[in-house]
Amino acid sequence: MDPASYSSCVTPRGITYRYLYSPAAAGKPTILFLHGFPSNALECWRHQVDFFVKRNYGVLAPDLLGYGGTDKPTDVAMYAKSLMSADIISIIDKENINSKVYAIGHDWGCALTSGLATFYPSRFAGFAFLALGYLTPNPEFEINSFYEGFKAIAGHECFGYWHFFKEDGADKIIADHMDAFMSILYPQDPKSWLTDMAPRDKLKEWILSDKVTPPPSYLSDKDFDRQKAELLKGGMGGPLCWYKQYATGAVVHDDKLVPKENYVIKQPVFFAATHEDYICVPKVALVTMKDVCPNLTVRDYQTDHWVQLAAPDKVNKDLLEWIESL
Template sequence: MEPENYKTLQVSRGFTYRYFSVPAKGSGNKTILFLHGFPNADTDWRHQVSFFKGRGYGLIVPNLLGYGGSSKPTDPAEYRQSLMSKDLVEILDKEGVEKVVAIGHDWGAYVAGRFALFQPHRTEAVGFITVGHVPPSLSPKFELEPSFEITKKRFGYEVLGYWEFFASLDAPKVSMDNFETFFNILWPDDPKTWISDMAPLGALRKALEGKKVLPAPRWMSEEDKRLISEPILKNGLEASMCYYKLHVQGFGAEDDQLLAGKAEIPQPVFFLDATDDFIAGEEYFMTALGHTESPVKKYCKNATVKQVKVDHWVMLHIPDKLNDMLLEWMETF
């Protein structure tokens, strides 16, 4: 991702976003808004950027709030999606782009879905990678405890147990003080590590504080390791963990009340469900959030759904296959 294609913009609420941008070539080509997740950065999408740039697509790839060269507030309320979606609209306005195909991974998928709901007139289509459509909460309060009980009974472990750790005051320091263990758990050599050392209640803290030795991901290139590690080591995790605190402290559910129960996304939707993702895979994650059926099937009537036996880090494991699937989907509308 060429340095000359990076820009910065101070949005109206005072925060600065750093983002990669190239214009679409030709009047008929779409612009894609790629949205990364935790705890990475815009470079997660570099394989998609080179692929779609070469085909004339426009691209806007921000470091989301809390990451990279963008502002890093530590108040979770600043990460409300009603506010962040407006930030993204200001970037689109600066780039002269009316509508985008918003594609997100991990927390970026949540951002993409909320962008579609808060800014439907700026959304041409939505792509969800690993994390599917999360409908707005009908409750003004978010509670983790019920999800622990439900998923422990169904899967044998608390799927969102690690949220309690990430939302704690000392989680950024504990994680950074034990970075090698943190890295090898989040990007595991064996995806089932998430069942033993990531998801269950208390497991991640225990592994980190005990400096548990785990194998490094043999599937990952040294370049990938560098691109992932460097921004985290430079910026820490205090800001990026606010995406978890947003929900645990109730700001996400409060923000959802602005949507008045609006959950449908009528635009074309793409969803890649990673079946070896034992946290964010749709069955696990949506059960943890209290859904008894697929929200994509229920609320996205124009959806293309793919299931792939891969873990959470789809863009690293199967970049070419993902590119082909996204291109095939985008050529349908």
């Protein structure tokens, strides 16, 4: 999309969001794309934005809190799902989007998609989750139980790197070793997550060693350098707050606000299962999604975590078929 398609919105709580927006043609729905860590709207969704805009779909893709042209607070409480969900609704209202809206998330964007599904279900026609599944509200959430639950199903530790991300000063360490950080976040060999990111202390060890490997085939050197520069400009303090919401247990307060009748998503749900993703392991997500997403469509991808970049043609085709079948 042309840079002129960027707009901004100050939400009722005073947060400025930057976002890409292209209105829907008559009779077409709007797709809300919610990116994850450590990205922004255009870097994450460039293949999907172009695909759907060319087909006259509405597209709304915000830089989420902590990223890109959006504000970057470092107070963890500002990243509550209820607050960020309300922010997104305020952007939709500012643009007077009256067409059907489908929310599509990737990575932490799936957590926000989960928030929209539970706090504002009537505003959406469907929800799609790429790599990470629907996060059912859990007022009894306890981080160590979360770690162990994933490990029991996946067969290996998945979130050991969270221990580093919640450390004081982790943002500065990452900024000082950004090439190594980007190298492991976007690995050439997906199995490096199994050995050098998922186990506790391994990510910090990788970063401090300044180990660098070539980028994966779906990222050019220019892509890599552009995203690195964007993160260095904005800092890592904000992006890490998404993890701290969970790693510190702050999410419990938010989940207590969700009406129990909203735990089950009544709208159609799409899940992209990434079978070379050794952190967001598909079978873990499906354990709960099969019970709380009664109208569930699952599509399988032999890719790593970054499915929308690694297999854009298949992702676009599958999402289009899913939406047009509804």
